[in-house]
Amino acid sequence: MERQYERELRQYVIDNFLFGQGGSELKNDDSFMERGIIDSTGVLELVAFLEEKFQVKVEDEDLIPANLDSINNLLLYLKKKQPLKKSNAFIRIEGLAESA
Amino acid sequence: MCGILGVQLLNGERVDRTLLNTMIGQLHHRGPDATGFYIDGPVGFAHARLSIIDLSGGHQPMHNEDQTVWITFNGEIFNYIELRNDLIQKGHRFRTQSDTEVIIHLYEEKGEDCVQYLNGQWAFAIWDKKRDKLFMSRDRLGVRPLFYSLTAGMLLFGSEIKALLAYPGLTREIDLQALDQLFTFWVTLPPRTIFKGISELPPGHSLVSERGQVTIRSYWNIDYNSSNDSMSEQEAAATLLELLTDATKIRLRSDVPVGAYLSGGLDSTVITALIKKVSVSRLKTFSISFEDKEFDESGFQQEASSFLQTDHHTVRCSTQDIGRVFPDVIWHTEKPILRTAPAPLFLLSKLVREQGYKVVLTGEGSDEMLGGYDIFKEAKIRKFWGAFPESKIRPLLLKRLYPYLENIQAQSPAYLKAFFHVRREDQLSPFFSHLPRWELTSKLKMFFSEDVKSELKGSDVYNDLRERLPSNYSKWDGFSQAQFLETMYLLPGYILSSQGDRMAMAHSVEGRFPFLDHRVVEFASSIPPALKMKVLNEKYILKQAVGDLVPVSIKKRPKQPYRAPEIKSFIGEDTNVVRHEYVEELLSTDRIQKDGIFNPGTVQKLIEKSRKGRAIGIKDNMAFVGILSTQLIVDQFVNRPIGGRQNGTAV
Numbered sequence: 001m002e003r004q005y006e007r008e009l010r011q012y013v014i015d016n017f018l019f020g021q022g023g024s025e026l027k028n029d030d031s032f033m034e035r036g037i038i039d040s041t042g043v044l045e046l047v048a049f050l051e052e053k054f055q056v057k058v059e060d061e062d063l064i065p066a067n068l069d070s071i072n073n074l075l076l077y078l079k080k081k082q083p084l085k086k087s088n089a090f091i092r093i094e095g096l097a098e099s100a
Numbered sequence: 101m102c103g104i105l106g107v108q109l110l111n112g113e114r115v116d117r118t119l120l121n122t123m124i125g126q127l128h129h130r131g132p133d134a135t136g137f138y139i140d141g142p143v144g145f146a147h148a149r150l151s152i153i154d155l156s157g158g159h160q161p162m163h164n165e166d167q168t169v170w171i172t173f174n175g176e177i178f179n180y181i182e183l184r185n186d187l188i189q190k191g192h193r194f195r196t197q198s199d200t201e202v203i204i205h206l207y208e209e210k211g212e213d214c215v216q217y218l219n220g221q222w223a224f225a226i227w228d229k230k231r232d233k234l235f236m237s238r239d240r241l242g243v244r245p246l247f248y249s250l251t252a253g254m255l256l257f258g259s260e261i262k263a264l265l266a267y268p269g270l271t272r273e274i275d276l277q278a279l280d281q282l283f284t285f286w287v288t289l290p291p292r293t294i295f296k297g298i299s300e301l302p303p304g305h306s307l308v309s310e311r312g313q314v315t316i317r318s319y320w321n322i323d324y325n326s327s328n329d330s331m332s333e334q335e336a337a338a339t340l341l342e343l344l345t346d347a348t349k350i351r352l353r354s355d356v357p358v359g360a361y362l363s364g365g366l367d368s369t370v371i372t373a374l375i376k377k378v379s380v381s382r383l384k385t386f387s388i389s390f391e392d393k394e395f396d397e398s399g400f401q402q403e404a405s406s407f408l409q410t411d412h413h414t415v416r417c418s419t420q421d422i423g424r425v426f427p428d429v430i431w432h433t434e435k436p437i438l439r440t441a442p443a444p445l446f447l448l449s450k451l452v453r454e455q456g457y458k459v460v461l462t463g464e465g466s467d468e469m470l471g472g473y474d475i476f477k478e479a480k481i482r483k484f485w486g487a488f489p490e491s492k493i494r495p496l497l498l499k500r501l502y503p504y505l506e507n508i509q510a511q512s513p514a515y516l517k518a519f520f521h522v523r524r525e526d527q528l529s530p531f532f533s534h535l536p537r538w539e540l541t542s543k544l545k546m547f548f549s550e551d552v553k554s555e556l557k558g559s560d561v562y563n564d565l566r567e568r569l570p571s572n573y574s575k576w577d578g579f580s581q582a583q584f585l586e587t588m589y590l591l592p593g594y595i596l597s598s599q600g601d602r603m604a605m606a607h608s609v610e611g612r613f614p615f616l617d618h619r620v621v622e623f624a625s626s627i628p629p630a631l632k633m634k635v636l637n638e639k640y641i642l643k644q645a646v647g648d649l650v651p652v653s654i655k656k657r658p659k660q661p662y663r664a665p666e667i668k669s670f671i672g673e674d675t676n677v678v679r680h681e682y683v684e685e686l687l688s689t690d691r692i693q694k695d696g697i698f699n700p701g702t703v704q705k706l707i708e709k710s711r712k713g714r715a716i717g718i719k720d721n722m723a724f725v726g727i728l729s730t731q732l733i734v735d736q737f738v739n740r741p742i743g744g745r746q747n748g749t750a751v
Binding site for chain 2: 015016018019020021033036039040041042043044045060061063064065
């Protein structure tokens with residue numbers, strides 16, 4: 001599972017922020033900010049990706065570099081944030097449909 | 101307002117008139133009313149005229165009484181009436197009522213120093229037959245353009261680069277060092293232009309070609325040393341208003357009607373109010389409105405217009421429009437741009453022209469001279485925070501700075517701190533204020549091809565700039581240093597050219613800028629920074645100076661930078677398809693590969709991201725516009741012969 005997450009995260013960062021360049025040089029503990037990979041919009045793009053792809057809810061207080069600033073930090077963060085179970089996700093969608 | 105052109109053959113051969121005719125033809129849009137030529141053996145001048153002062157008598161090139169001094173001139177000398185009276189008293193005889201003739205006689209009287217007496221916006225060349233001397237000058241702040249090329253045995257000059265490139269056999273090649281500068285500072289550092297072998301005469305400089313030698317000299321500098329800390333607020337406000345009023349008054353001198361741009365912001369409202377104050381005639385004002393609410397300011401425009409009772413006209417601009425006119429816009433900017441903001445101004449000058457107007461006054465220059473830009477405020481906050489880096493509260497001021505940027509509003513304090521991090525070495529940098537902007541822009545160089553990257557290896561654009569700083573720069577306070585960088589580089593290289601002269605003149609419209617009257621500029625540089633930006637209240641002294649001449653709502657509104665939709669103009673929001681054929685073609689893998697400047701794979705990833713609607717950040721948008729405009733420059737100026745276009749329309 002972690003392997004797959006890592007692959008998906010790397011691919012996303014390489015496509016979306018590096019536009020396909022220098023992927024092989026990107027280390028898992030490289031800081032996105034120090035390497036200039038991410039800017040203020042980048043954080044928001046990343047959050048949208050995490051929520052969509054891994055079905056986690058990124059709370060406001062989670063928006064800190066310790067959670068989001070490298071592939072390793074992201075992996076740890078995702079591990080910590082148990083992905084919502086499928087049934088929960090389903091209920092959420094149902095709930096939305098009802099309120100709509 | 102016009103287009104000028106000239107050739108000097110240093111081998112002594114006679115200049116060919118047909119050649120001058122071909123070259124000046126490229127400047128038809130700058131001067132559709134008349135064309136004139138003057139040839140004296142190895143020196144040839146041409147002129148394309150837009151008649152504004154002395155409609156019947158002002159034809160050019162023009163000469164003095166005994167035809168030994170000739171001029172080709174683009175611009176306006178606003179104090180020509182006062183200068184003319186002085187010169188008549190000294191015994192000069194005038195044949196016309198034009199401002200052009202004033203320069204000729206003033207040159208006879210003062211020589212190259214004549215420029216010190218001029219209040220205006222100009223680019224001119226004088227041929228002094230007796231001395232065998234060619235003298236050229238450009239106004240203090242670079243309102244009017246002047247380019248030149250010094251190649252083996254020949255000096256060419258002209259108002260726009262396209263006229264020079266029309267000279268047969270002249271190299272048409274992108275200067276990669278210039279590209280490196282532009283993808284950092286948004287401008288090339290004069291005299292460098294984006295084309296190899298073509299230079300720009302820097303603002304406030306003169307050029308002399310005499311006995312085979314070309315010398316370039318600065319005749320004016322801005323200085324912040326004289327900042328007078330004891331100046332009271334009342335004194336500053338009163339003097340500023342007095343100078344601005346006179347600057348506006350002399351800029352209304354014209355033999356054709358004068359209108360004004362009214363953007364809904366403070367500066368253009370101030371100028372419109374001052375016009376109303378000094379003139380009784382009905383005033384036409386012009387503005388852009390956007391379909392996209394994010395950019396639209398029509399509410400404030402209507403408010404200002406009804407408060408000042410102007411006859412207001414608006415052009416509505418859609419994302420489709422921007423994409424449609426963009427190739428024409430780049431044909432006129434003659435350099436890559438990173439924002440689409442010039443495009444709506446291209447449409448606006450078209451509206452002005454259709455309304456029968458040739459001249460408009462605008463609020464340009466106020467933000468630079470009186471401290472209006474966000475970059476000044478951002479630097480102030482970063483400095484305040486840098487003094488106490490552990491503060492949790494200070495970085496939150498950054499949110500107050502950018503109320504219109506959702507990305508910033510959504511950031512946690514931890515990230516805000518990380519993004520605007522004030523490094524110790526940054527605080528010591530002469531470019532402290534501009535580092536965030538320039539570092540962000542430099543990221544776009546990741547799109548350069550491997551060849552370009554290796555060509556630029558070891559090049560240091562910051563050093564290019566450091567070498568140009570005046571010796572007293574390090575003695576100025578940070579606020580003044582930031583003002584200097586904006587005034588010397590972004591103002592002439594982007595605001596007055598790509599957004600200014602080139603967009604207005606594309607439709608034969610002349611802009612005039614009271615805030616750039618050199619008396620206003622010199623006085624503004626002596627106002628203490630604390631009065632320009634009081635705490636975080638930008639242009640405080642201007643707001644005090646104009647009092648109730650402008651509506652309170654305009655004075656109190658948060659400053660909104662003028663921006664236009666970017667990627668959305670080229671890739672449809674709903675359909676996510678590329679909207680215009682030229683975009684598809686110029687950004688195709690084949691084309692990018694062939695032109696060699698960018699990396700085809702990287703560009704494709706950016707297009708994919710844009711198509712998915714995910715390219716929402718400033719950086720992605722700047723990259724898209726920068727790449728597309730560079731490709732348009734290569735397509736229109738390098739790959740195709742100049743003259744492939746007629747009258748500004750792509751063939």
